[in-house]
Amino acid sequence: MLYHLFDYLNHLNVPGAGMFQYITFRSGCAIILSLFISTVTGKKIIKALQKQQIGEDIRDLGLEGQMQKKGTPTMGGLIILLSILIPVILFARLDNVYICLMLITTVWLGLIGFFDDYIKVFRKHKEGLKGIFKVFGQVGLGLIVGLTLYLNDDVVVRERVSISEIGIERSMSDEGFNQRDASKKVFVKDVKSTKTTIPFFKNNEFDYNWFTGFAGRYADECGWILFVIVTILIVTAVSNGANLTDGLDGLATGTSAIAGVTLVVLAYVSGNMVYADYLNIMYIPYTGELVVFGAAFIGATIGFLWYNSYPAQVFMGDTGSLTLGGIIAVFAIIIHKELLIPLLCGIFLVENLSVVMQVSYFKYTKKKFGAGQRIFLMSPLHHHFQMKGIPESKIVIRFWIVGLILAILTIVTLKMR
Numbered sequence: 301m302l303y304h305l306f307d308y309l310n311h312l313n314v315p316g317a318g319m320f321q322y323i324t325f326r327s328g329c330a331i332i333l334s335l336f337i338s339t340v341t342g343k344k345i346i347k348a349l350q351k352q353q354i355g356e357d358i359r360d361l362g363l364e365g366q367m368q369k370k371g372t373p374t375m376g377g378l379i380i381l382l383s384i385l386i387p388v389i390l391f392a393r394l395d396n397v398y399i400c401l402m403l404i405t406t407v408w409l410g411l412i413g414f415f416d417d418y419i420k421v422f423r424k425h426k427e428g429l430k431g432i433f434k435v436f437g438q439v440g441l442g443l444i445v446g447l448t449l450y451l452n453d454d455v456v457v458r459e460r461v462s463i464s465e466i467g468i469e470r471s472m473s474d475e476g477f478n479q480r481d482a483s484k485k486v487f488v489k490d491v492k493s494t495k496t497t498i499p500f501f502k503n504n505e506f507d508y509n510w511f512t513g514f515a516g517r518y519a520d521e522c523g524w525i526l527f528v529i530v531t532i533l534i535v536t537a538v539s540n541g542a543n544l545t546d547g548l549d550g551l552a553t554g555t556s557a558i559a560g561v562t563l564v565v566l567a568y569v570s571g572n573m574v575y576a577d578y579l580n581i582m583y584i585p586y587t588g589e590l591v592v593f594g595a596a597f598i599g600a601t602i603g604f605l606w607y608n609s610y611p612a613q614v615f616m617g618d619t620g621s622l623t624l625g626g627i628i629a630v631f632a633i634i635i636h637k638e639l640l641i642p643l644l645c646g647i648f649l650v651e652n653l654s655v656v657m658q659v660s661y662f663k664y665t666k667k668k669f670g671a672g673q674r675i676f677l678m679s680p681l682h683h684h685f686q687m688k689g690i691p692e693s694k695i696v697i698r699f700w701i702v703g704l705i706l707a708i709l710t711i712v713t714l715k716m717r
Contacts, residue, residue, distance in 0.1 A: 375421065412618075438540075457492075458573075604620070647699055652680075
């Protein structure tokens with residue numbers, strides 16, 4: 301909003317108005333405002349939740365310090381939502397398709413999580429929103445994101461095309477080649493692409509069309525269908541992974557903040573032609589604007605961590621956890637880094653897998669031997685370590701350290717091939 305106002309003022313030659321043209325300046329403003337909202341306004345929201353007696357109903361699982369959390373205000377994800385939405389609306393370009401998608405993601409999953417928390421807290425149904433409705437919501441968001449990236453003309457990748465000396469004149473006249481490096485005889489072209497970054501390989505780009513070559517002339521369309529399906533799976537998996545990780549004070553919040561910083565770095569280099577060329581990665585026009593959103597995301601998670609760190613004064617609930625996971629997933633998909641998610645979000649992945657393994661093995665052994673057996677003392681994985689007697693704060697910090705190592709490895713994959 302303010303970008304468009306100051307852009308108009310800049311055309312009127314108002315001194316200082318040009319500062320809003322810089323992504324770094326607007327990102328700095330976004331993270332400062334986000335931190336202010338989450339820390340200062342967050343305290344008032346927590347008091348309001350306490351006044352309404354919106355407390356967490358704890359089921360006794362025999363974990364140390366668990367029952368002391370009973371009555372702690374939940375639905376604190378509202379703090380995260382406000383801390384993201386307000387700075388982004390103020391400082392980001394609202395005519396940017398990627399910003400629009402991130403805003404839709406935040407509101408969409410925030411509402412799903414809010415309804416889930418509302419049913420748990422006010423309707424006193426422990427199960428919350430039925431799983432089928434959550435899945436429909438996540439699938440719906442995946443469809444919106446995938447189809448928008450397919451149909452919107454602003455969603456392109458700029459590729460370099462080398463032209464031989466003989467074909468230069470003909471190629472220069474071809475429609476779509478919009479830039480030329482005369483010394484290297486290199487042209488660049490904006491194309492709709494189903495390519496994505498794949499880590500640890502020399503040619504670090506993978507095209508979904510590789511799977512659909514059998515479709516002949518319809519290979520591109522089939523490639524996009526596959527991309528939309530992958531988008532749905534990733535959004536569902538990562539949002540659920542963040543939801544499962546939100547079981548210890550500050551665990552999901554801190555892990556999400558680390559992932560957010562990494563994604564901001566990736567978005568900045570992907571949206572900057574100079575850095576993208578140096579790192580030999582895809583240059584994706586207009587994605588640099590996502591740095592503003594990412595800055596607000598980082599500020600929101602760090603600010604919320606002020607109250608969510610051990611011992612937590614507020615829990616984010618599904619309002620926050622589903623939103624955080626969905627934001628990370630859609631952000632990575634937009635910048636064509638979705639195949640890096642298993643590495644970047646390794647904590648979410650192992651939490652998901654621990655539940656799947658535990659449930660599957662229990663059902664298998666119960667069917668075969670008549671009595672179910674478990675792989676872990678308890679799932680998700682963080683509860684397994686709690687059952688071993690490791691203090692909650694130590695588990696959280698160790699998971700953060702692992703998340704930080706994975707984040708560094710994710711960035712290093714840009715050159716590790």
